[in-house]
Amino acid sequence: MSAASPVLAAGVLAWRVVDDQVLVLLVERTQHRDHSLPKGKLDPGETLPECAARELDEETGLAIALGAPLGQSEYRLPDGRDKVVYYWQARVSEEAFRAARPFEPDDEILALAWLPLREAKRRCTYEHDVAIIERFEERLAAGHAETFPIIALRHAKAANAFDWEGPDASRPLTPRGLRQAALVAPGIGAFAPERIVTSDAARCVATVEPLRRLLGVEPKASAEISQDAHEAPERDPRAEIERRIAKAVRKRRGTVLCSHAPVIPEIVTAVVHAADAAETERTHRASMLHTAEFTVLHVAAGDEPALVALETHGPREA
Incomplete structure (x- = not known):
């Protein structure tokens, strides 16, 4: 060193x-x-x-x-x-x-x-x-000593979209992506989330697999936080994301949401809104994640939700 x-x-x-x-x-x-x-x-x-x-x-x-x-x-x-x-x-x-x-x-x-x-x-x-x-x-x-986490996780490194011949949602993780998913699982697990929600895309489901094994929490796959839903012109997935996040905040339930680069900012923004906080340059930066990075938004567990802190981490690859 x-x-x-x-x-x-x-x-x-x-x-x-x-x-x-x-x-x-x-x-x-x-x-x-x-x-x-x-x-x-x-x-x-x-x-x-x-x-x-x-x-x-x-x-x-x-x-x-x-x-x-x-x-x-x-x-x-x-x-x-x-x-x-x-x-x-x-x-x-x-x-x-x-x-x-x-x-x-x-x-x-x-x-x-x-x-x-x-x-x-x-x-x-x-x-x-x-x-x-x-x-x-x-x-x-x-009144912010007790908090619960809402964690936005971007999927790990996947096969190149330009080289992949099947549907985008079927792209698998690369060997590097599999290593990334394994490296970040214990860091996410340190916050002991109670619920895992993942895009139904193969790369997101595979990203949360090490976390599933670590926590013993079965992920729920949801098309509503997928990239396909985000890009569909006839749909507005933001309302579903806001509803899902508001429910997690209301129930004081630690939750991981694994999704895609275009969707992560909507997840972070939904947490900011549910916690009655202001959007800032810091919350914006916290939504710009590289593969396998995750942002933890800590919400006060008292009667009135408040965004106490946020932090971003990623795999420490050799």
């Missing part, structure tokens, strides 16, 4: 409510004897959300669904390289807390501590961890 390449890592601000008090989780590292939020470096091929969920599981025994991103911290390592750590908030239900593996100290993590927000900030060794906790406090005060 060159000196100019930053070290990428991901972490989680895990929180739970005990006796009406919000507690956050800090870890004490064995070698450094410091206190910080759980985090760790990316493994080859991982997406950042996948890394965050994996590191929390490995360091604390907690298997959780990621919530909204909390931003990032950047600092210089002793060897002179820059390190960038991306963080997510994640509520730990009592069920997940009880199901966690019993913690045993090892050569990486010495102890875990669930602390009230003020005590956690006081205990943190590093100011960049304090800043992440303070961002979470702002979310908590705004």
Whole structure:
């Protein structure tokens, strides 16, 4: 790795409510004897959300669904390289807390501590961890600590349309596309969506197959979010997309929608409208996806829907 390449890592601000008090989780590292939020470096091929969920599981025994991103911290390592750590908030239900593996100290993590927000900030060794906790406090005060994801996923790389002799909807994924679909599935799965909706085109159905296996959620194929429906002059699929998204938001149901480049902007816009948010340059950029990229729109799970955050990820191919 060159000196100019930053070290990428991901972490989680895990929180739970005990006796009406919000507690956050800090870890004490064995070698450094410091206190910080759980985090760790990316493994080859991982997406950042996948890394965050994996590191929390490995360091604390907690298997959780990621919530909204909390931003990032950047600092210089002793060897002179820059390190960038991306963080997510994640509520730990009592069920997940009880199901966690019993913690045993090892050569990486010495102890875990669930602390009230003020005590956690006081205990943190590093100011960049304090800043992440303070961002979470702002979310908590705004009623945005709990969210659910609506995920727009563009299908992976498919056979070239100009070379394919059959109907466009029958184009299969290429070997590269199959690899892309496998690489992004764990990153999408880190948000634990409850429902998968896919265009009925072969390339979209194949893209969500690794996700189906990972989550055990059977996809629903829909012609309404296909490219054929989008291009049909006698139909307006936008109304169906708006209806589908509005229902998912109303039910607070984490949903993946796998579709095509011309349809993805309509999906993102429908989420923005359902969350009573404004269309911006950022939401526009979030809809311009390359193959196998996905945008996660985090909607507040309270009484009033609000677009809390959005983020875009893709396969980290070699």
